[in-house]
Amino acid sequence: MDTLSNSSSVSEFILLGLCSSQELQILFFAMFFLVYIAIIVGNLLIVITVIFDNHLHSPMYFLLANLSFFDLCLSSVATPKVIADFLRKHKTISLWGCMAQMFFMHFFGGGEMSLLIAMAIDRYVAICKPLHYKTIMNHRVLMVFLLLSWAIGFTHTTSQMAFTVGLPFCGPNVVDSIFCDLPLVIKLACTETYILELLVIADSGLLSLVCFILLLVSYIIMLVTIRQHSSSASSKAVSTLSAHITVVILFFVPAIFIYAFPFNSYSVDKFLSVFYSIITPLLNPIIYTLRNQEMKAAIKRLSSQYIGSWLDL
Numbered sequence: 502m503d504t505l506s507n508s509s510s511v512s513e514f515i516l517l518g519l520c521s522s523q524e525l526q527i528l529f530f531a532m533f534f535l536v537y538i539a540i541i542v543g544n545l546l547i548v549i550t551v552i553f554d555n556h557l558h559s560p561m562y563f564l565l566a567n568l569s570f571f572d573l574c575l576s577s578v579a580t581p582k583v584i585a586d587f588l589r590k591h592k593t594i595s596l597w598g599c600m601a602q603m604f605f606m607h608f609f610g611g612g613e614m615s616l617l618i619a620m621a622i623d624r625y626v627a628i629c630k631p632l633h634y635k636t637i638m639n640h641r642v643l644m645v646f647l648l649l650s651w652a653i654g655f656t657h658t659t660s661q662m663a664f665t666v667g668l669p670f671c672g673p674n675v676v677d678s679i680f681c682d683l684p685l686v687i688k689l690a691c692t693e694t695y696i697l698e699l700l701v702i703a704d705s706g707l708l709s710l711v712c713f714i715l716l717l718v719s720y721i722i723m724l725v726t727i728r729q730h731s732s733s734a735s736s737k738a739v740s741t742l743s744a745h746i747t748v749v750i751l752f753f754v755p756a757i758f759i760y761a762f763p764f765n766s767y768s769v770d771k772f773l774s775v776f777y778s779i780i781t782p783l784l785n786p787i788i789y790t791l792r793n794q795e796m797k798a799a800i801k802r803l804s805s806q807y808i809g810s811w812l813d814l
């Protein structure tokens with residue numbers, strides 16, 4: 502009866518990290534550390550600005566703030582440990598720590614994916630049904646979108662992790678990456694994992710591919726629609742849309758590479774995993790704040806208000 506727990510003799514995994522050179526490790530430590538701080542500051546700034554500035558109380562900015570919140574969570578799942586690991590000679594992680602990393606990465610990743618779809622729907626309604634925008638994108642619809650994002654993230658991760666937590670690990674326990682991810686860990690199980698590999702390809706790879714294509718097509722339709730109504734507002738709309746498209750590409754392309762063709766070459770995956778730990782969560786605030794006039798104006802208002810009240814004290 503107890504064969505499963507007996508054969509599961511591995512209690513921790515060894516992470517190889519990005520490279521073995523001591524000097525580069527210190528460089529990576531400094532780089533990741535600074536970028537992680539920028540991620541926290543940038544995304545918190547977006548969340549705080551949207552919540553406190555009345556001009557930004559629109560569905561698009563609420564969704565953007567929630568995206569920033571997901572970015573904060575996504576980058577905090579593994580990055581702090583990745584940073585600390587750069588200074589460690591032996592980078593180990595417990596079996597359950599590894600499972601938790603995979604669970605939460607896919608939880609927040611799935612949620613973020615759903616939110617990107619919600620943001621596309623929001624822009625679609627704004628551009629293709631402008632007269633009905635206020636009635637369609639009301640508070641209740643927004644709340645449903647948000648709840649759905651959390652629910653989809655949860656369903657997505659649970660559907661894969663339910664079959665992963667029970668895997669027996671008895672053999673090699675070396676993960677050639679900076680954190681645990683499904684394709685790498687599943688490969689280490691000492692059992693037949695063919696079905697599970699297919700499940701991950703379908704659940705993470707194909708899903709990302711299909712969402713990516715649908716999102717690109719819908720953004721192209723919106724761009725074409727804007728060009729037909731050549732108005733003064735259209736250049737602003739084009740710049741908003743191109744920001745959204747950039748974020749969509751940055752989020753989905755690495756995911757498609759990692760999960761849609763996962764079980765043959767891992768060396769690339771290691772560098773793609775850097776995307777989800779520091780690059781994507783950093784670029785979202787950069788893209789949305791630096792290129793967005795309303796956001797910049799709101800941050801200025803907020804900071805002058807804050808400094809003003811501080812001087813009054």
Ligand SMILES: *[C@@H]1O[C@H](CO)[C@@H](O)[C@H](O)[C@H]1NC(C)=O
Pocket residue numbers: 548551552563564566567570643644647
């Ligand atoms: C998410 O969006 C809702 C609007 O439906 C908003 O009330 C909430 O403050 C947002 N959450 C964050 C973290 O920005």
